Amino acid sequence: MIRRVFLTICVLLALSSAAVAFDSGTALTVSASQETVTLRAGFSRKINITTLPSCVEVGIDCGMPEMCGIDPCTCGSADSWGVCSCNGLKDAMPDICARSEDENIAGVSVENGTLKIRALTAGRTTVTVTAALPHYGDGFATISVTVLPLGVGLYLVCALAAAIVCAAALLAVRAIRRKRGN
Numbered sequence: 805m806i807r808r809v810f811l812t813i814c815v816l817l818a819l820s821s822a823a824v825a826f827d828s829g830t831a832l833t834v835s836a837s838q839e840t841v842t843l844r845a846g847f848s849r850k851i852n853i854t855t856l857p858s859c860v861e862v863g864i865d866c867g868m869p870e871m872c873g874i875d876p877c878t879c880g881s882a883d884s885w886g887v888c889s890c891n892g893l894k895d896a897m898p899d900i901c902a903r904s905e906d907e908n909i910a911g912v913s914v915e916n917g918t919l920k921i922r923a924l925t926a927g928r929t930t931v932t933v934t935a936a937l938p939h940y941g942d943g944f945a946t947i948s949v950t951v952l953p954l955g956v957g958l959y960l961v962c963a964l965a966a967a968i969v970c971a972a973a974l975l976a977v978r979a980i981r982r983k984r985g986n
């Protein structure tokens with residue numbers, strides 16, 4: 805009796821895991837052109853995000869669920885996923901979104917498959933990119949972001965540039981005065 809219950813549970817578990825595997829499909833592969841980024845506060849960097857596959861061709865259903873099951877299609881015009889394609893096929897592009905673990909250190913935005921990281925304050929954070937495509941399981945990529953403080957070096961360069969501009973202005977004023985004096 806116990807053995808039979810045990811076997812039934814095993815069969816049920818195997819069936820449910822097979823169903824889950826079928827539903828979520830193969831996971832999308834997501835890659836970023838850079839996996840580690842070091843930026844000074846106040847600067848930003850654009851990173852290309854690519855997915856494999858980059859798009860899928862999906863059916864445009866006839867919208868008549870009473871005739872066609874749509875998924876699975878029963879009216880005989882199925883796409884390669886078994887979904888109705890009575891109204892043709894269309895390219896589905898991945899839906900990409902990004903999230904920064906610490907929004908105070910780095911801010912993120914995504915536009916046309918390009919991730920933009922804005923360095924805000926010194927520290928370390930992780931940016932997680934998620935991509936979704938019909939019939940595929942969501943794919944992820946992580947990017948380690950290090951934000952450096954605006955640095956003494958940069959202040960010195962700014963101070964030096966300001967000093968040069970001031971000196972040049974003073975010299976010009978003097979030269980003009982001298983000319984007027986003559």
Ligand SMILES: [Zn+2]
Nearest residue numbers: 866872879890
């Ligand atoms: Zn149809």
Ligand SMILES: [Zn+2]
Nearest residue numbers: 872877879888
């Ligand atoms: Zn159909």
